[in-house]
Amino acid sequence: MTDTQNQRPVSNHAGDDAATLPTTYAPAEVEGELYERWVERGYFTADAGSEKPPYTIVIPPPNVTGALHLGHAFQHTLMDALTRRKRMQGYETLWLPGMDHAGIATQNKVEQQLAESGLSRHDLGREAFVEKVWEWKENYGGRILGQMRRLGDGVDWSRERFTMDEGLSHAVQTIFKRLFDDGLIYRAERIINWCPRCLTALSDIEVEHEEVPGELVSIRYGEGDDSIVVATTRAETMLGDTAVAVHPEDERYKHLIGRTIKLPLTDREIPVVADEHVDPEFGTGAVKVTPAHDPNDFAIGQRHNLPNLSVMDEHGAITVHGPFLGLDRLEARSAVVGALREQGRIVAEKRPYMHAVGHCSRCHTVVEPRLSLQWWVKVAPLAQAAGDAVRDGKVEIHPKELERRYFDWVDNMYDWCISRQLWWGHRIPVWYGPDGEVVCVGPDEQPPAGEGWHQDPDVLDTWFSSGLWPF
């Protein structure tokens, strides 16, 4: 095939010499050009002043760092078919494209780039780093958009948006302020998923659970008749235990409930508490309670008013004074077991135990449940409204039998941690004053000025903004 043949238009007008057409259709040679022609002629551009009935789809914004995968291709095919059909039916159609800023993923890309020159984001400082990320976005962030063109997505490129655009940032701040004023956003110390490498809180979907072989160790707390055996795969967390919990009806431990026992390797006495949620059939029927390092234990701690004792820093190193100080959590694990063994406290060990361990989806580090002061959205009233919309028939789910799955989801939500210890993203619009003031600033308001005022350093979870995208 010659170049001249390549450049011929595909349409076979009457009078064209059919013999010069290629014998097989080669989409790669014609689609790109055809697509650009459609875009140039404004076939996908919506007219806001049109008299026709409107039909609009907003694209679920893909990550700026990403490449399209099969799921996108499937989703885009559906949206494309729907908008094109409506357009032919006489609707004014808009399929709105855009991307989200993918907080942690994008920050990681730029941090990796800096690391190649031996730098960290702290060497640059916040402002310069954020500028670097914008640069990265301009240079590498458009891959997914090129792929959408290649797929032939009939989107209105004149309206392309990005979650960090001014308009969307304004919306983010507006909604934050509204939820804050309504008491639906609050700050509290809770257990979150923490990546000791990325040094940020992660959402549940940023944690990948993998079955990995662990080792169950049984440890004896207390002395003689007053001793209790607990089992754990994370022996190092025993340094932060503040109780042992047993079932209230468990005859083996009834005499100990309300009393204290000595916690090995420390000089602390911890109480034995009775808790309905402990399964007396599982293991010894007694569980160690580490409220600052385990979400279930945190819940037990709340029920029994136990202190939350953090024993690791943000990097996962032990902070308890003594022989384990400064050890990484994994080194500490074997060191703690070794010390317990020396004291004759190990009842059983080296029992293989497969268990699900959370890994950071960005860097694969083992996630540490960590007690930390974060911002939260009170989800229940919002989820209730989302459930009611379907219960009241305002929104229909097709096929209908999937309603149950929807209700399982919206009726079982817990509060959402929205703060991230990152620099790339929408910064939390809250200022703290020198006398403990906490002021949430709306998008058209001036932040408080003067000595001692500073803005919260964290940014919002990317989903806080991409979730507002349709509005």
Ligand SMILES: [Zn+2]
């Ligand atoms: Zn990580």
